Amino acid sequence: MTSQAALRAIVAVDPAAGAAARARIDALTKPLGSLGRIEELAVRLSAMAGRVVDRPYDRAAILIGAGDHGVTAEGVSAYPAEVTPQMIGAFLGGHAAINAFARTVGADVFVANFGVRAGLGHHDRLIDVLVGHGTANFARGDAMRADDVELALAAGIAALDDVLGRAPYDTIALGEMGIGNTTSAAAIVAACTGESAGAVTGRGTGVDDATFARKRDVVASAVAPLEGAGWERIAAAVGGFEIVGLAGAILGAASRRLPILLDGFIVSAAALLAQRIAPASLGYCIAAHRSREPGHAVALEALGLRPLLDLDLRLGEGSGAALALPLVEAATRMIAEMKTFAEAGVSEKSES
Amino acid sequence: MTSQAALRAIVAVDPAAGAAARARIDALTKPLGSLGRIEELAVRLSAMAGRVVDRPYDRAAILIGAGDHGVTAEGVSAYPAEVTPQMIGAFLGGHAAINAFARTVGADVFVANFGVRAGLGHHDRLIDVLVGHGTANFARGDAMRADDVELALAAGIAALDDVLGRAPYDTIALGEMGIGNTTSAAAIVAACTGESAGAVTGRGTGVDDATFARKRDVVASAVAPLEGAGWERIAAAVGGFEIVGLAGAILGAASRRLPILLDGFIVSAAALLAQRIAPASLGYCIAAHRSREPGHAVALEALGLRPLLDLDLRLGEGSGAALALPLVEAATRMIAEMKTFAEAGVSEKSES
Numbered sequence: 001m002t003s004q005a006a007l008r009a010i011v012a013v014d015p016a017a018g019a020a021a022r023a024r025i026d027a028l029t030k031p032l033g034s035l036g037r038i039e040e041l042a043v044r045l046s047a048m049a050g051r052v053v054d055r056p057y058d059r060a061a062i063l064i065g066a067g068d069h070g071v072t073a074e075g076v077s078a079y080p081a082e083v084t085p086q087m088i089g090a091f092l093g094g095h096a097a098i099n100a101f102a103r104t105v106g107a108d109v110f111v112a113n114f115g116v117r118a119g120l121g122h123h124d125r126l127i128d129v130l131v132g133h134g135t136a137n138f139a140r141g142d143a144m145r146a147d148d149v150e151l152a153l154a155a156g157i158a159a160l161d162d163v164l165g166r167a168p169y170d171t172i173a174l175g176e177m178g179i180g181n182t183t184s185a186a187a188i189v190a191a192c193t194g195e196s197a198g199a200v201t202g203r204g205t206g207v208d209d210a211t212f213a214r215k216r217d218v219v220a221s222a223v224a225p226l227e228g229a230g231w232e233r234i235a236a237a238v239g240g241f242e243i244v245g246l247a248g249a250i251l252g253a254a255s256r257r258l259p260i261l262l263d264g265f266i267v268s269a270a271a272l273l274a275q276r277i278a279p280a281s282l283g284y285c286i287a288a289h290r291s292r293e294p295g296h297a298v299a300l301e302a303l304g305l306r307p308l309l310d311l312d313l314r315l316g317e318g319s320g321a322a323l324a325l326p327l328v329e330a331a332t333r334m335i336a337e338m339k340t341f342a343e344a345g346v347s348e349k350s351e352s
Numbered sequence: 353m354t355s356q357a358a359l360r361a362i363v364a365v366d367p368a369a370g371a372a373a374r375a376r377i378d379a380l381t382k383p384l385g386s387l388g389r390i391e392e393l394a395v396r397l398s399a400m401a402g403r404v405v406d407r408p409y410d411r412a413a414i415l416i417g418a419g420d421h422g423v424t425a426e427g428v429s430a431y432p433a434e435v436t437p438q439m440i441g442a443f444l445g446g447h448a449a450i451n452a453f454a455r456t457v458g459a460d461v462f463v464a465n466f467g468v469r470a471g472l473g474h475h476d477r478l479i480d481v482l483v484g485h486g487t488a489n490f491a492r493g494d495a496m497r498a499d500d501v502e503l504a505l506a507a508g509i510a511a512l513d514d515v516l517g518r519a520p521y522d523t524i525a526l527g528e529m530g531i532g533n534t535t536s537a538a539a540i541v542a543a544c545t546g547e548s549a550g551a552v553t554g555r556g557t558g559v560d561d562a563t564f565a566r567k568r569d570v571v572a573s574a575v576a577p578l579e580g581a582g583w584e585r586i587a588a589a590v591g592g593f594e595i596v597g598l599a600g601a602i603l604g605a606a607s608r609r610l611p612i613l614l615d616g617f618i619v620s621a622a623a624l625l626a627q628r629i630a631p632a633s634l635g636y637c638i639a640a641h642r643s644r645e646p647g648h649a650v651a652l653e654a655l656g657l658r659p660l661l662d663l664d665l666r667l668g669e670g671s672g673a674a675l676a677l678p679l680v681e682a683a684t685r686m687i688a689e690m691k692t693f694a695e696a697g698v699s700e701k702s703e704s
Contacts (some may be wrong), residue, residue, distance in 0.1 A: 002556055019411060028446075028449075029439070029442055029448060029449075030448075030667050031430070031431075031557040031558045031666070031667065032558055032650075033558075034557070034558070034665065034666050034667040035449060035663075035665055035667055035671065036644065036663050036664025036665050036666070037663040037664050037665075038663060038665070038675075058456075077703055078383070078701045079699065079700075080699050082699055083698060083699050086697065086698040086699060087381070087698065088690065089696075090381055090696050090698065093696075095381075095689065095696060096381060096382075096691075096693040097380075097381075097382050097387060097686060097690055098563065099689070100682065100685035100686045100689045100690055101682050101685070101686075103408075103685055104408075104410075104678050104681045104682040105678055105682075105691070141447065166521060205383040205701070206383045206384055206385075206386075206701070216690070223391075229559045251382075253404065261491065264390075279503050280497070308663070309389075309661070310662065311388050311389040311390060311679075312388025312389050312662070313386065313387055313388050313389075313390070314383070314388070315382050315386040315387055315388050319387065322682075323390075323678065323679065326456050326457055326675065326678045327663075330452065330453050330456040330457075330675060331673075333452035333453070333455055333456050334449060334452045336450055337447065337451070337452045337455070338447060338448065338449055339442065339447040339448075341590075344438070344441075344442050344445075344447060345438065346435060346438040346439060346442065347431065347432050347434055347435050347438060348431075349430045349431055349557070349558070
């Protein structure tokens, strides 16, 4: 699908389908409202689908967007940039955290290479949608050209097309890998929300005090000229290939009315860009968890999303999104497989 | 196993195994501490097992303890007592919420009949450990005889033995069904913790104001004479067959060093009894979620357990425990299947 076709295909979620789902849920054999947020999720999933969900969503794909960041030259990360391809090797080899979690929840893991500096070779689960070998250092100029923003967005849509060409996945979980990408995400979130660099910059993978101070200064300097800027300018100035690519994947999934589980801080930054591009895309986004990275709460607040899990995670890779997948499946099985009081012959609440 | 044998077999969890697990987790290919509560869980599961967990826990049983409550004669519940056997029919038929969630997480559902008033017939997944056909109305005298307390405890141990005789389950999730059992649980929690009836009594399945006031009064009156009472007296006075039975199941699982996922308020009341009987049993208990029933927070505080999920659930049946099972499996897969930096050839954090 082209970017333009994807954007044209995005429709708002359907509140009537949500209301019909609510009516069915209220008739199921359980006290009214007793499944709390699982019920809310089933209502939202029905609104996304445009009809009351009537089958389990048990086929999930986890798409990890990967890219390198020129801003690592400023010394903003605890890990060297060579870790990006090393961790991708772990994802494809099946021995990283995201693989352990994906096996737990029965999901398939794919890596989309939007912008890794090193060559990655070939692998069945590695989707080559390379825009460039790492962004430029945004402390010294724009991270990417305006053309690259368009290319990265299209690459995200293409990566999602590739995934959906392999199996009829019903849920998309998004994750990321890219040394330095919390610095880019912090700048995007600050620019999109108007919050200060101090409020959105965290310790990422665990930087020390000096690195943390440097990181915050880099974000503050980069964001200062972006006041009132549009999404294209923000993306070009401080974006990452994988972050813009993930925004494209969100648009692609929304255009197909698929639920999108957002992982942590970096994927939420991508969702903020996607929302600016196509506001209706937000209706398909589900916040999987609240990470310990401080800017994540800022991004979730701006998106108006309440996370499902709160497990003190701050890994990325899609790890939090993977752990929330069973909640999505549980919500669909609740509404599709439970019987109503009438169907089951169970006595209803007595009026008193 | 007899009650005495189970009690003798309960050993404290092993902090050395927990420390060894922590050392391995800290060497895995991820920033230190970045999987937060999943890491804590892997440490606890290793301490329970007495060695670093080295295989996925992917075989879970959900055991639902069922019983009826004479106190329903006081008009403390929104649903008629006939709902207990009707819902058991739904569990065995596979179309209740717990079944939808069990299918999501790949767990097997069993019902232990500790004290349902009606006859239930036979079913492969129905474990007959009947102590009596419903407790007596504890607003008018003791809920059960002292002998029945011992029988219910032994019945819980026997029910767990039965489950473990069917497959080598590595995780036990406990749930319950019994119209009126939040009233019994409230009285148990108040008596065990010294909290007031007002602090532990909630609306259960959703009672109206008048019923709620009646329920609170019933709890307050029943708890008043129990100040300083031991667990046998509390169980006899205000217990339920399924609640004491679930305490027995906790002791049985702890004696086999198995992790026990506690569902909500009622199962937490059982855990408080189990803790009084054998304090070391608490080391094997994991709080799955925080329910909306106010007494649950009181019970969790007394147990010193921090719940994994917070999804506004208040259904029971083991529904919250089922939804937390993937977190247990994820923790075991993390520690058993992830590689260390050295094993994976990934660069470690640079010293700065």
